[in-house]
Amino acid sequence: MADALYLGLDGGGTNSRARLTDAAGLVLGEGVAGSSNLTLGVDVAATAIRAATAAALDAAGLDASALGRVRAGLGLAGANVPSLAAAIAAEPFGYAAVAVASDAVAACLGAHGGRDGAILILGTGSQGLALVQGRATAVGGWGFQIGDDGSGAILGRAAVRAAILSIDELAPRSALTRAVMARFHDDPSEAVIWAKSAVARDYARFAPLVFEHRAAGDAVAEALIDEAVAGVGAQLDRLMALGASRIVLVGGLAEPYRPWLPERFAPVLVAAEGDPMDGALALARREAA
Structure with a gap:
């Protein structure tokens, strides 16, 4: 596993941001591409994920031949819909392993370093997520047409x-x-x-x-x-x-x-310890473990 690479991708309604690290956690490169919100279509999301991955590999001085070493964690808007999460997980990206969760789960993991807490995403879309005693409960996040208050x-x-x-x-x-x-x-x-x-x-x-x-x-x-x-x-x-x-x-x-x-x-609003890409990297490491 010493030569393993870990990719954390945060995919929202506006863009997809990927961070590539080595087994020790050293950041090797980052990449940005278009939206990978699954509600826009699995094909659209897959194209953005591939582009962000390629950009992160390129920033690290690597090419597509390194994909087989990559353990990926994908935190994606729309992945709270099980059928969409399953569809993107089945895409032939070429990763050694892949874990898929909603962008809210990835953001919460990154924000609290794995401890209990909650996040409220306020971006193109909106969604809350509480991690309490190991249980994740989502609030909102049902999309622009029927939800996403405050987005x-x-x-x-x-x-x-x-x-x-x-x-x-x-x-x-x-x-x-x-x-x-x-x-x-x-x-x-x-x-x-x-x-x-x-x-x-x-x-x-x-x-x-x-x-x-x-x-x-x-x-x-x-x-x-x-x-x-x-x-x-x-x-x-x-x-x-x-x-x-x-x-x-x-x-x-x-x-x-x-x-x-x-x-x-004010008493409950705290600063984040990490970002959603850190949370997606945590997903990747859990999958590898």
Whole structure:
């Protein structure tokens, strides 16, 4: 096993990040590729996983001939759906071994160093996960269409909707709504055409605009953030009810949300000890063991 390589891959709705280490844990290389969210399709996810793996190998000065030494841990959005997890695990990646879990499980393992705790992912999508006495319980994470409260996709979609409503004077206009419409050249018809094929990550690109305008005192942005914070707070409350006394916020929107969360959550919100790729590497090592 001395020549074994370990790959930890964190696959979310926006991108896939891979970290390659040797048997001693020394980082050899990292790679980034597109989304490997399984709900976008197993073929789409597999393509991104292969690309991120190849990029990590290349950064380590290795090529595809090293795949047979790689023990991989894949923490993927959508892997909480058993059929999708089984499908991606069956893909012929060429790894020596592979373990698949949801991106939430990988993030929680990385954040708490294997100890009890919980995480709330706030990125393109959202999902909470509590690890308490060895049992993992997920909260949310059912996808952009029917869940993911507080996610970038849901917040971004709310911003686009507010902007469109403002055109018909069914909702107030503000600097935020004007900024959103500027992305569509102030043409609601362009927004309609865009929305026909828009996916979660497309909507999520509008989320930073909402936080930017909330900080500037924009009334529409304030209302949207208040609604989103209520969804985030409900998930935090549920994680605490499950027995989690330590919760790490992870994902691209973790820090933007912090100033707007109720003070009562301050005692349980802690800093992460590691990142989701560390958690995925832990999956790989468990599989190898």
